[in-house]
Structure formats: C-alpha cells, structure tokens
Amino acid sequence: MAFEIKAKIANFGGQLLKLEHQSTSTKTKMALNLFLPPSAISHPSTKIPVLIYLSGLTCTGDNCAEKGFLQPHAAKHCIAVVYPDTSPRGAKIDGEDDSWDFGSGAGFYVDATTERWRNNYNMYTYINEELPSELFKQFEVLDGGRVGITGHSMGGHGALTIFLKNPGRYLSVSAFAPMSNPINCPWGQKAFGGYFGEENKEKWAEHDATELVKVWEKDMTLEALIDVGTGDNFYKQGQLLPENFEKAAGDKGIQVRYQEGYDHSYFFISSFAGDHVNFHAKYLCNQVFC
Amino acid sequence: MAFEIKAKIANFGGQLLKLEHQSTSTKTKMALNLFLPPSAISHPSTKIPVLIYLSGLTCTGDNCAEKGFLQPHAAKHCIAVVYPDTSPRGAKIDGEDDSWDFGSGAGFYVDATTERWRNNYNMYTYINEELPSELFKQFEVLDGGRVGITGHSMGGHGALTIFLKNPGRYLSVSAFAPMSNPINCPWGQKAFGGYFGEENKEKWAEHDATELVKVWEKDMTLEALIDVGTGDNFYKQGQLLPENFEKAAGDKGIQVRYQEGYDHSYFFISSFAGDHVNFHAKYLCNQVFC
Numbered sequence: 001m002a003f004e005i006k007a008k009i010a011n012f013g014g015q016l017l018k019l020e021h022q023s024t025s026t027k028t029k030m031a032l033n034l035f036l037p038p039s040a041i042s043h044p045s046t047k048i049p050v051l052i053y054l055s056g057l058t059c060t061g062d063n064c065a066e067k068g069f070l071q072p073h074a075a076k077h078c079i080a081v082v083y084p085d086t087s088p089r090g091a092k093i094d095g096e097d098d099s100w101d102f103g104s105g106a107g108f109y110v111d112a113t114t115e116r117w118r119n120n121y122n123m124y125t126y127i128n129e130e131l132p133s134e135l136f137k138q139f140e141v142l143d144g145g146r147v148g149i150t151g152h153s154m155g156g157h158g159a160l161t162i163f164l165k166n167p168g169r170y171l172s173v174s175a176f177a178p179m180s181n182p183i184n185c186p187w188g189q190k191a192f193g194g195y196f197g198e199e200n201k202e203k204w205a206e207h208d209a210t211e212l213v214k215v216w217e218k219d220m221t222l223e224a225l226i227d228v229g230t231g232d233n234f235y236k237q238g239q240l241l242p243e244n245f246e247k248a249a250g251d252k253g254i255q256v257r258y259q260e261g262y263d264h265s266y267f268f269i270s271s272f273a274g275d276h277v278n279f280h281a282k283y284l285c286n287q288v289f290c
Numbered sequence: 291m292a293f294e295i296k297a298k299i300a301n302f303g304g305q306l307l308k309l310e311h312q313s314t315s316t317k318t319k320m321a322l323n324l325f326l327p328p329s330a331i332s333h334p335s336t337k338i339p340v341l342i343y344l345s346g347l348t349c350t351g352d353n354c355a356e357k358g359f360l361q362p363h364a365a366k367h368c369i370a371v372v373y374p375d376t377s378p379r380g381a382k383i384d385g386e387d388d389s390w391d392f393g394s395g396a397g398f399y400v401d402a403t404t405e406r407w408r409n410n411y412n413m414y415t416y417i418n419e420e421l422p423s424e425l426f427k428q429f430e431v432l433d434g435g436r437v438g439i440t441g442h443s444m445g446g447h448g449a450l451t452i453f454l455k456n457p458g459r460y461l462s463v464s465a466f467a468p469m470s471n472p473i474n475c476p477w478g479q480k481a482f483g484g485y486f487g488e489e490n491k492e493k494w495a496e497h498d499a500t501e502l503v504k505v506w507e508k509d510m511t512l513e514a515l516i517d518v519g520t521g522d523n524f525y526k527q528g529q530l531l532p533e534n535f536e537k538a539a540g541d542k543g544i545q546v547r548y549q550e551g552y553d554h555s556y557f558f559i560s561s562f563a564g565d566h567v568n569f570h571a572k573y574l575c576n577q578v579f580c
Contacts, residue, residue, distance in 0.1 A: 010521060010552040066356075260300075265299065271302045
C-alpha cells in the first residue's frame with residue numbers, strides 16, 4: 001500500500017525520507033528509508049536509478065542510513081537509495097522476539113514455508129516485488145528499469161540471492177561481508193531450518209548464493225563487488241564463507257576483496273561505501289543526465 | 291594519566307582507537323575516540339595535525355565517530371581527529387543523571403565553581419590542558435603545534451569559547467549549529483546557573499562566545515566556519531542565537547552559513563563535515579608532507 005512520509009530530512013543536498021506502509025506480503029506495517037539525491041528534488045521529471053541496500057541481522061533500515069555513508073556518493077551519482085527493514089515487526093508470532101539471529105530483525109529475505117512463519121515472513125516477495133512496485137508507483141522520479149542491489153552480512157546474502165534468482169532484473173550487485181553459503185553456516189542453518197523446516201533442503205538450496213551461482217547461465221557475465229574484512233570475527237567463525245562462493249562461481253568473474261584488518265561493523269561498510277556506489281553507478285547511471 | 295587502548299578499528303585506511311584514561315581534572319575515568327589517518331600508520335615519524343571535535347548534549351565521543359563522517363576527509367588531509375566525551379561519568383554526584391541537558395552528558399566545557407560540581411566538572415581544563423597534553427605525550431605522531439577545534443551545538447559553544455579564550459593556541463575553529471550566546475538561552479542559563487551559581491554573571495560571560503568575541507583583539511583575524519540549519523528546531527526555539535554572535539563579531543570576518551532546511555542531527559553534520567575538515571586543513575596542513 002501507499003507510503004506515509006513520516007519525515008523529510010535534509011542530507012547531502014538531497015532528502016532522506018522516513019516512510020511507512022502497510023505491507024500485503026508481511027501483513028504488518030513496514031518502515032524504511034528512501035534517500036533522494038539532490039537531482040530528484042531539483043529535476044523531479046528526470047528519472048533516476050535506484051540502489052536497494054539490505055541490512056544485516058538485528059538492524060532496521062535506520063542503521064546504514066545513519067552510519068553507512070552511501071548517501072554522499074549516491075548524491076554525486078544521482079542514485080536513490082532504499083533502506084528496507086530486515087523483517088516484519090510485531091507480527092504477534094510466538095517467539096518472534098526471542099533470538100537476535102532469527103525472527104524479528106532476521107527475516108533472511110526469504111518467503112517462509114513453515115506453518116508458524118509463512119503468514120508474515122515473506123521478505124523475499126516484499127523486497128523483490130511489493131516494495132519496488134509500490135515505490136515506483138508513488139515516487140515517479142525512480143526508474144524501475146535501473147535497479148541495483150547490495151547489502152551487508154545477512155543483507156549481502158539477500159542481495160546476492162535476489163540478484164541470482166532474477167537474471168536481468170537487477171543491473172548490478174555488490175555485497176559487504178555477505179553470508180555467502182548459508183546452508184553451511186550456523187546462522188543460515190538456524191534460519192532456514194526455522195523458515196523452511198529441517199527436511200526441506202531443496203528449498204534451502206534455492207536461497208543459497210553458493211548453490212545459485214553454480215547454475216547461473218555460463219554465458220551471462222556476473223560481475224560483483226564483494227568486500228570482506230580479514231579482522232571480521234564472523235568471517236573467522238565461518239559464518240560468511242566467501243571462499244565457497246568464489247570457488248562455486250569458478251570463472252564467472254567474481255572477485256572478493258579481502259580488506260586487511262577490517263571488522264564487521266559500519267566502520268567497515270562506510271570505508272568502502274564509495275567503492276560500492278561507484279561500482280553500481282557504472283551499471284545504473286546514464287552519464288548524459290548525471 | 292596514560293591511555294589504555296581498548297580497541298583499534300580499521301576505518302578509511304586508518305584506525306579509530308577507543309581510548310580510556312583516568313583524568314586528574316574530572317577525577318573519573320574518561321573514554322574517547324582518536325582517529326588516526328592512514329599516514330599515521332604508514333609514516334609514524336611524520337607528525338600530523340589534530341582536530342578536536344566536541345560533541346553536543348547527551349552525546350559521548352562515539353556518536354560523531356559513527357555518524358559524523360569527518361574521518362574520510364581527515365584521512366585525505368592526514369589529520370587526526372579526537373572525539374572526547376561531553377562530561378565526567380559516574381562521579382557519584384547527587385542528581386548528576388537527572389537531566390539530559392545538565393550533569394552527565396552536559397558538561398558544557400567549563401570548570402564548575404559551585405560546591406556540588408567543582409570537584410569533577412572541569413571539562414574546560416580537561417579539554418584545553420589535560421587531554422591534549424596526555425595525547426601528545428603518548429602519541430608522538432600528533433603535532434601539538436597544529437591543533438584545530440570544532441564541535442556541534444553545546445560542543446560548538448565549547449569550540450568557539452575555547453578558541454577565543456586561548457588566542458594563538460588553536461590554529462582554526464569551526465562549529466556546527468553552535469550554542470552561540472549561552473547566557474541568553476535556556477540551555478545555557480540552566481547550565482551556567484548550576485555550574486557557576488545564579489549570581490556569578492561575570493563567570494557566565496567568561497564562557498559566552500558572543501561576549502568573548504566582543505573583546506577579541508581587533509587586529510587578530512578571526513575566520514571561522516559556522517553552519518546552522520534553517521530547519522533546526524533548537525535554532526528556531528532560540529537555543530543557538532548565531533545572529534547574536536555574528537552581530538557581536540562585527541567586522542571580524544565571521545560568517546554564518548544558514549543551510550536551507552537542515553535540522554540539528556548528524557544528517558546535518560555529516561552533510562557539511564567535508565567542508566569543515568577542508569576548512570581546518572587550510573590552517574593545519576603542511577602541504578609538503580600531505
């Protein structure tokens with residue numbers, strides 16, 4: 001449904017809009033942030049591309065809008081940035097708030113199939129269908145034909161899988177410290193077990209970036225910018241497994257940059273935010289207009 | 291006393307150090323952040339200038355380090371940034387945690403004279419003497435002869451007053467939405483009444499930027515970069531009063547930039563952080579080395 005604009009905050013010459021709407025996918029209210037670059041205000045009839053940023057475990061759409069520093073780079077390239085939430089909130093499901101890595105704040109960008117979660121936990125459909133459709137309807141400045149996707153950690157898993165499951169829909173993909181092979185890491189096993197059931201391993205593979213990249217069309221190029229910090233404790237603990245993704249991608253052109261000493265925090269994201277927005281701009285931007 | 295390094299976080303090619311030390315000024319432990327640009331790591335024998343950033347009401351040294359976005363610009367100019375706390379913490383003073391605009395998180399960068407507060411609330415001496423002295427002793431890469439000062443709101447008041455009370459000690463000053471005339475605004479009146487006593491108006495004037503700028507030596511230049519958002523509710527409520535400061539400065543070269551529609555938040559600070567760091571770099575940086 002249509003978005004209510006709760007606030008308009010001046011930022012880097014553009015505006016950060018705090019939005020809220022009732023979602024048909026999750027059957028809850030969903031909050032998000034939409035950054036509009038200066039050109040969207042000054043030239044509202046010139047359509048601009050969109051970068052969707054998917055956040056990691058425990059986050060809302062606020063954290064990266066405050067600490068990630070994609071906005072100055074998006075402002076420069078005339079790209080809008082969408083920061084959705086990471087799960088439904090207040091769905092009144094028994095146990096939804098019990099864990100920091102499952103349920104609220106941990107929707108994993110999948111459509112759940114298990115009885116308890118399937119009514120609300122449909123973050124795949126929300127991010128891939130409902131949210132962009134509603135945004136393009138209400139904000140005519142956004143160009144639905146030029147969309148890139150990125151994310152951090154669980155959101156990096158979301159970005160890679162949503163890109164890989166929809167060839168051609170997204171023009172570019174990147175990820176910060178992505179959970180790259182969730183079926184083989186504790187976070188992913190807990191989440192997929194809960195949302196799909198322990199036995200439904202076929203469904204698990206449908207949302208695993210490493211499995212998906214194996215079946216990516218050989219003749220389609222697959223450039224992706226992926227950064228992982230070598231000081232990231234979750235990387236060291238085997239939650240991210242970017243090497244598995246790289247190996248599965250084979251000669252498809254994936255290259256992971258291992259950033260010496262960086263951790264899993266927004267200090268890491270903000271340090272490379274410029275590189276990522278510049279990367280997306282190569283695919284999204286029409287240099288004639290911006 | 292010497293700083294304990296609690297963490298080193300990779301950020302923009304440099305490091306954000308989480309520091310803690312026992313302060314003789316406040317007689318409490320004080321935490322702070324120190325951003326070292328890449329050159330401080332790669333060329334530790336080449337001294338670099340220092341920018342002190344003073345935070346506003348309710349903040350610690352963490353908020354701006356996470357959300358203010360000074361670091362990428364400081365990295366580029368080879369400037370270290372110090373983010374101190376805004377007050378002593380846990381001084382065990384009756385009522386210290388009762389208000390958000392007085393006591394903890396609201397030290398106002400003054401040395402208190404009233405009985406209750408004077409033993410611990412000596413943030414002027416802490417920021418102006420103890421902290422830089424200890425930093426320059428322990429971190430030899432920092433150049434004690436090239437220091438600039440900036441801040442936000444209450445911290446903007448701190449930056450302007452500390453600069454004006456110490457001619458020549460700081461090479462540059464700027465402020466984001468500074469409380470510019472505290473003796474004439476509710477926040478300042480409450481704080482100065484509490485820290486100096488209601489009757490001690492002479493002391494109040496000694497820490498009021500608008501009073502101090504009136505007596506600034508006429509033949510010393512006084513360039514300062516000051517930004518205030520026109521959408522800032524605290525500006526509209528008369529807590530900041532930058533016009534009084536501008537008027538008192540007369541022909542001394544102060545110019546306040548009124549930024550259309552910006553509020554009082556870190557979205558405002560981050561939007562102009564680059565301008566401020568670039569401004570300080572003009573005064574602080576030796577272009578031969580960086």
